[in-house]
Amino acid sequence: MLVIRRDLVDAMVAHARRDHPDEACGVIAGPEGADQPERFIEMTNAERSPTFYRFDSGEQLRVWRDMDSRDEVPVVIYHSHTATEAYPSRTDISYASEPDAHYVLISTRDPERHELRSYRIVDGVVTEEPVEVVESYMFANTGADDVPNCR
Amino acid sequence: MAITVSIPTILRTHTGGNKSVEASGQTLGQVIDDLEGRHSGIKAKLVKEGSLHRFVNIYVNDEDVRFAGGLDAEVKDGDNITILPAVAGGAR
Numbered sequence: 001m002l003v004i005r006r007d008l009v010d011a012m013v014a015h016a017r018r019d020h021p022d023e024a025c026g027v028i029a030g031p032e033g034a035d036q037p038e039r040f041i042e043m044t045n046a047e048r049s050p051t052f053y054r055f056d057s058g059e060q061l062r063v064w065r066d067m068d069s070r071d072e073v074p075v076v077i078y079h080s081h082t083a084t085e086a087y088p089s090r091t092d093i094s095y096a097s098e099p100d101a102h103y104v105l106i107s108t109r110d111p112e113r114h115e116l117r118s119y120r121i122v123d124g125v126v127t128e129e130p131v132e133v134v135e136s137y138m139f140a141n142t143g144a145d146d147v148p149n150c151r
Numbered sequence: 152m153a154i155t156v157s158i159p160t161i162l163r164t165h166t167g168g169n170k171s172v173e174a175s176g177q178t179l180g181q182v183i184d185d186l187e188g189r190h191s192g193i194k195a196k197l198v199k200e201g202s203l204h205r206f207v208n209i210y211v212n213d214e215d216v217r218f219a220g221g222l223d224a225e226v227k228d229g230d231n232i233t234i235l236p237a238v239a240g241g242a243r
Contacts (some may be wrong), residue, residue: 023241043238052241056216057208064235071168073160081242092240097161 002102002118003132004028004037004076005011011040013114017107018043019120024106029067030075036137037075037102045079052091053079063122066083078104086115088109088126096121154182154226157233165193172234178187179209180222182232208235237240 006030010101018025025045028037041063046056067073077098081089086105088096096103101121120127153173158166166172172190176182180198187194197204202221210214210233216224226232 023201025238027238047241049241051243052239052240054237056239057210057217058213060208060211060235060238061154061215077238079240084242089240089242091191091243095237095239097206097236097238099157099161148219 001130001132002037002076002104003134003137005137006133007133008037008040008076009116009133012078012104012106015042016082016108016114019080020108021050022048023050023082025055025077025079026079027063027074028076029070029072032071032073035073035075035100037089039072050082053071074098077101077102078106080106082107082108084109086121088121093121093124094125096124098121103111104131120135153228155231156186157231159234159236162193162196162234163238165190165196165208173227176226177225178222179211179220179232181228182226183223184231206237208237209233210235 013027015026016091023045026042027040029041030036044056045053049055055101084107086107088103089103101123103119104115118129139140155171156174157171159168163169174182174185176185183194183197194204197207203209203217207227211219211224214233
């Protein structure tokens with residue numbers, strides 16, 4: 001399951017809408033081992049294409065180094081599909097190389113309503129997961145009701 | 152002095168979990184061959200049919216080697232090589 005703050009969801013959707021009809025992409029970094037997205041980072045789609053995205057390699061190096069120095073990892077890797085559903089394509093699956101990341105897809109094909117879904121992609125196998133949008137991680141329910149939250 | 156190579160999470164199974172390893176060589180291709188000798192299986196993840204695999208970005212110091220000679224890119228002692236998974240995809 002992906003538990004994510006509403007302002008981060010809003011930021012991804014706003015980025016996807018702004019770049020439509022081109023695909024938008026980015027990452028949300030979080031502390032290593034916490035599985036909690038915190039720091040929103042829009043990335044340049046070096047392809048500027050409605051059907052393909054690629055992080056600019058120079059920008060990616062700077063962002064990845066910065067995450068490394070903060071002991072962060074890419075918790076969420078997101079991109080948009082602008083004419084198709086929010087489901088990983090064969091290309092998405094072939095490139096997916098962060099087994100611990102949540103791959104979030106946002107479809108902007110409907111101008112009124114976006115579609116946002118999250119997946120794990122490990123060794124070419126796609127598993128959709130539920131997305132729980134919370135106002136704050138402090139009050140997010142992280143387990144059964146009779147077990148105190150440990151975050 | 153040797154060349155330091157930063158290894159991404161996905162390839163650390165080949166390096167016993169190490170985030171960075173040392174290697175030697177005068178070109179990127181030689182460094183990768185040297186890495187393969189110590190960390191078997193890593194070369195196939197980096198090189199396909201004699202050129203750099205499209206799924207990875209490799210940087211010598213701060214420069215993407217795709218724009219600096221690919222596997223023939225020259226390296227020297229003290230250089231830092233960074234390997235990152237390329238992040239890409241799309242509807243088609």
